Amino acid sequence: MNGNKTREEALVELYKVAKSYVPDSLKGTSRVVGRDSDGSFWALPKDGKSHASCNIRLIEQIHP
Template sequence: MPRWLIIAEETVTENGVVTHRQVTVVRPVSGNKSREQALVDLYTAARSHVPESLRSTTRVTGRDGDGSFWVLPKNAKGKTRASCNIRLIEQVRP
C-alpha cells in the first residue's frame, strides 16, 4: 500500500509579486490506506489547518476540482494577498 502525506503550500504575494512561498507537511496519513481513504483524512486536515500567513484574518476553505483544498482570506483587501493549497501526495520511499 502507498503511504500518503498531507501538505500545505502557502503563498504570499505583494503587489502581484510572490514574496513568500513555503511548503510544509501538515501530517502523514497513518495506516495502510487507499487513496480514497486518505482523502477523508485530507478533508479533516483541511477543515482544521490554519496557515501561518492567515492566522490573523477570517478564512474560508473550499475544495478544488482536483480534490485539493484552498484556504483563502474571506475579505482580501490591500496589496498583500495570502493563500494556502492543501493536498494529498504519495510518499516515495527510496
C-alpha cells in the same frame, strides 16, 4: 489517516483536516476552505481583503 473507512468517510475527514490547518500567512484571520476539481484544498481569507492564500495537497491513496 488510517483505518477502514469508506471513500466518503475519508473525504469528510480530509476536509476536516484541511479546515483545521492554519497556514502562517492566514494566522489570526478568518478563512474559508474549499476543494478544487483536482482534489486539492485551498484556504482563503474570509474577508477578501488579504491577498494571502494557501493550497493544501492531501494525497488520496487507496489500498486494496
